[in-house]
Amino acid sequence: MDMKSVESKWQAKWEKSKLNVFNKKNADKKLYVLEMFSYPSGANLHVGHWYNYGPTDSYARFKKMQGFEVFQPMGFDAFGLPAENYAIKTGIHPKDSTEKNIATMETQLRNMGAMFDWTAEIKTCEEDYYKWTQWLFLQLYKKGLAYRKEALVNWCPSCETVLANEQVIDTKCERCGSVVHRKDMTQWFFKITDYAEELLEDLDGLDWPEKTKLMQKNWIGRSTGCEIEFECETGDTITVFTTRPDTVFGVNYVVLAPEHPLVEKLKEAHPEQAEAIDAYVRYAAEANDIERLSTAREKTGVYTGAYAIHPLTGKKIPVYLADYVLYSYGTGAVMAVAAHDERDYAFATKYGLPITQVIQKVGGETVLPFCEDGILVNSGEFDGLSGDEARDAIAVHLTKIGKGCKKVNYRLRDWSVSRQRYWGAPIPIVHCEKCGVVPVPEKDLPVKLPYDVEFRPTGKSPLASHDGFMNCTCPACGGKAKRDPDTLDTFVCSSWYYLRYPEANNDKHAFTKEVADKMSPVDVYVGGAEHACMHLLYARFITKALRDMGYLSFDEPFKRLVHQGVILGPDGNRMSKSKGNVVSPDKYVDEFGSDIFRLYLMFGFSYTEGGPWNDDGIKSIARFLEKVERLVQKTGEIEKEGSAEITADEKNLNYAKHYAIKNITRDVEAFSFNTSVARIMEYVNALQKYDADKETKNVTFYKDCIDDLIRILAPFAPHFAEELWEMRGHKDSVFEESYPEFDPQALVKDEVEYAVQVNSKIKTKMMIGASLSNEEIQELVASHPDVSPLLEGKTVKKCIVVKGRLVNLIVG
């Protein structure tokens, strides 16, 4: 079969018959199957796209044949850093390169022959999409969920630009090699932390991989403990968060993050330390959070010269700065208990600070640092209490004296959405000298991204240099004002796109409650595991925020989630241009066609695992389809006269068919495509055997079996199956057919093969009647000639029967 021409033939037919367009009349049977949309950073689809979209399309087609009205849209996550970097390097405008890439990828995606509903396509860089991303920002602003604060960015002093983490190689700028500094900048944030608790709780109800839920859980990082106030000699209060208030009597010093706002004041109070403090703050600004939190990193810090008062003992304790404390976590300050915390212990040992033991191990010698629970000592009235009791009692006491309170803390931080970049959705905010921060009225959206912008680094956001963009009138007072020069993080675009697909052409609203409640949430969402904590958490947050604003009635965007694995280069490394191990799908698609390539991706890998690319088996898939084609072709030639008998041969073939259907139905649902294809192969082998062995066939029965084979195969090799279906003389699309269902009766066997074990070692196998009781089975097994000699002179102590599988006689 000439796969290429067959594929274009059927793609044209599907297009014409609108086979892939969602039919709103059947919305009650809708199934929203969504693959993470493409990021058009390269000009072509790579193996990863095919691996994500091909098998998932087979899932979608399978569900369609089960009677669901499947909605499977596709679009492009088109804003982002790579296009801008490419522009800086080559001078090609991000809009131009992105549009060109999208055009190529669209063609390739169409040639894949997936059931994408192209009438619902979206591109996030187009006005009619980012207009609504800006609308979303304004809703969050109105709701008090968008706010501005200072935050650290990577700053390259030589390029005068903010760098993405990816652009910082080994603390240096990837472009010029200068040492990158962390610098404070005013940025917009979304208050995802307001939803920390709900985001955590609702994980339980999601049909997501357990590992993903666990990762999100740890990312949100709920911990319960206490906030405790230490009065500083400057009169300021240093508030610390601790999960171990039971160790409070062991506090030896207090540590502030180097970015803590109090640092400036402490410097004034102790000018003799100012130089050392400044040096340390500079040192800390060169490290990122990962380095700073590494337990392997040498503990460093500096004494500020200042002291604080312990809230319970009244003792003076020194105040230090150390970079193992992060300003972004908790309160940006910790109480250091050297005896009962590893990092504090290492720090105290290094700087010769006192170490006070206040917890004693129960039933053993206490070796410091002792970080587990124990009995309190040296803790005044709290001596003798155990961990939980002590934490509660001390929290209550601190609350009573006004020096602290119980507190739930989250590791989750608010979502920074400002980017000092060009290629993104402009933030719809105006800064007016008189009125301050003023949101752009919704009627004035979109705030258009101008084309003629200098996107090469100038020390400011690229848009800041575009006078036509920047200068505007204040929507509140009508006076002169400036636009916000920053653009939105592309994760904002992708946090709500699933809501846009069903209404991609709505020019009045981003989406409507009526349609969203009908079409969403997404029933099955398929994409890479690398999004476990960010994209997937942001989309959940936005969904909940929109619900609270009354725009939606559901709580979660993605009911079920599946991660495909990663296809690595043939060398086992992640594919990358620099490693030169990128495998292009194009040459395989050219040579074999979409169906064979997709089928190979399904068969050659475990879908959720992925693995190194190798094309050893792709020819065998082509051979397999040729075999199927021969079988179908031959069926047309079979003479009408044959037998109508149902003999053991027909029964066996029927068994094989229903066995395949049963397992494929289960395996496709579980995204286990390799085993599904294996079951189809087994069924084809059974058909082939029947065809070869049986001279006088039961023709009606056999032809039904062949038609069922085409139906079974259709979701996996859609173009090929359509062609065969037509070859068999059918007029309609095979995708108008129902997927075959298995008949449990066909799978009932009179006798089943059992493995027979004596003392857990396999001794023989035997056929045993399916209706026998455990006692009868034991009797039968014990009398088997291979088994009975082993039982002589011994007693059977126990007999384990696993129905339909195995018998284990324990003798002694």
Added chain:
RNA sequence: GCCGAAGUGGUGGAAUGGCAGACGCGACGGACUCAAAAUCCGUUGUUGGUGACAACGUGUGGGUUCAAGUCCCACCUUCGGCACCA
């Protein structure tokens, strides 16, 4: 470093705590052929044995269990994420 995974024949990979290696690839042997290709049939975890068979075998070391690739503990290696790549 922290969080989360993975490790099974020559190879891709199967296996609700119940016969390890389904289904393929490759290899070997055979049929067909003047020959080759294609196709079809058979064998194929390792070691020993002519053989029936036996021993060993799922990264390493322990453990639980009648039974462990699967559960528990420790370790090794590889991969994903770590908040401005998306």
